[in-house]
Amino acid sequence: MKTVLLAVTCTLVLVSIECTPCSRVQSVDITDGVKYENSSIVFEGTEYTSGAWYELDENGTALVLGCPCIGRKCLHRCCSRGSAFVQGQCAETDASAINPFNPPLYNGKVLSSVQAYQHFFYLYQRPCVDSYLVDSAAAGEELYIQQNGTLFEVSPGGPIWHDPGSYCVEMYFNENASEARLVAGVCFEDVVTDDSPVLYTAYAVGLILSVPFLLATFLIYAFIPELRNLHGMCLMAYCGGLIVAYPFLAYLKLHVGRVGVAMTGCLVVAFIVYYAFQTSFFWLNVMCFDIWRTFR
Known part of the structure; x- marks a missing residue:
């Protein structure tokens, strides 16, 4: 009887605990990756060592999710891979502005020589549901992606710093798709609740x-x-x-x-x-x- 109770208790504990090395929004699906004997998984040229990936049952589907942002800086893209904003909507495009996606990086307002596509791991998902658009072409608006992953926004209301996980960036093409400019989708600040x-x-x-x-x-x-x-x-x-x-x-x-x-x-x-x-x-x-x- 004691053995049965202990087994039931352990099962309940394990079910109720969700220990993941990274948040869901900073995870990528590596279910189709190759797993090696040392428990590391290689997916699309990136190795996820033991402790940098986890398993998750999502809506009845067993997934293996990797954490690329452990030991490396990540940058959220607003659109999926190979897509950009075209007339306000995410659409596939073969424009050179996103192949590769290589926005300029800064230290403050000083241009850096670091290449963004080599420096960051791109996460093709927005970090939040509700966000507002910051357009670098709008009057009084400036965007500076920092080397450490933060976003420096200069707006008519004053300068604002955004944490790496609170925004996404993308290229925005005008109607003839000949010119592109950088835009950012910035998450609204969370309202302070009892869970602060x-x-x-x-x-x-x-x-x-x-x-x-x-x-x-x-x-x-x-x-x-x-x-x-x-x-x-x-x-x-x-x-x-x-x-x-x-x-x-x-x-x-x-x-x-x-x-x-x-x-x-x-x-x-x-x-x-x-x-x-x-x-x-x-x-x-x-x-x-x-x-x-x-x-x-």
Whole structure:
């Protein structure tokens, strides 16, 4: 019976945990790649080593997704491979402006000699659903793609810096498709909600501050013989579970939304938090039963 319960519990834990080395929007489908004995996968000339790819079941389809942005800078394209904006819509084109796609790179406003198509890995998907268009040909608008992947936008409202994962770039062709200019689709800023990083940090601080008091309670009951009765021992076990769970849960709170975390570390921390809380809740139930039996 214990073996069955342990197996069911492990299954539930593994199903509920999703540890990926990169976000979905920074992943590429490498299902058709060649896998080697060292667990690396080669797809379209790029090698994805162990830890730089993961498996995902998406709408009933088993996919193998690679993380090209680990150890390399990525740049989002607004249109698919071989396409560009033609009269406001993504359309295939054989124009030399996108074959290869090689927009100028800058350090601030100083032109760099680095070639974009050699420096960046292009991700052919937009990083967000809702975005606004920034046109370098519009009055007062300037776009400068930086070598580090950020975007420097000069607008009538003042200069704005955009993080690498908050925009996509593409070439825009006019009606006769003879001239091209650089445009960017910039994501709208996220509205601060209860899931903001500040709130997660506050959760983590609160959890860490609780640990010394739980530890003090544990030590008092451990070193005073008069308190080491049945109720005291249950309370010590309950506090012990929380003492283990809270620091690891605080660690998870501080790393919400981060990518590049090792799969092994993610699983180990998840198991520790899960079983520490299971232990504390079990002893809490025992304490409740003991109190009920005492006062009935």
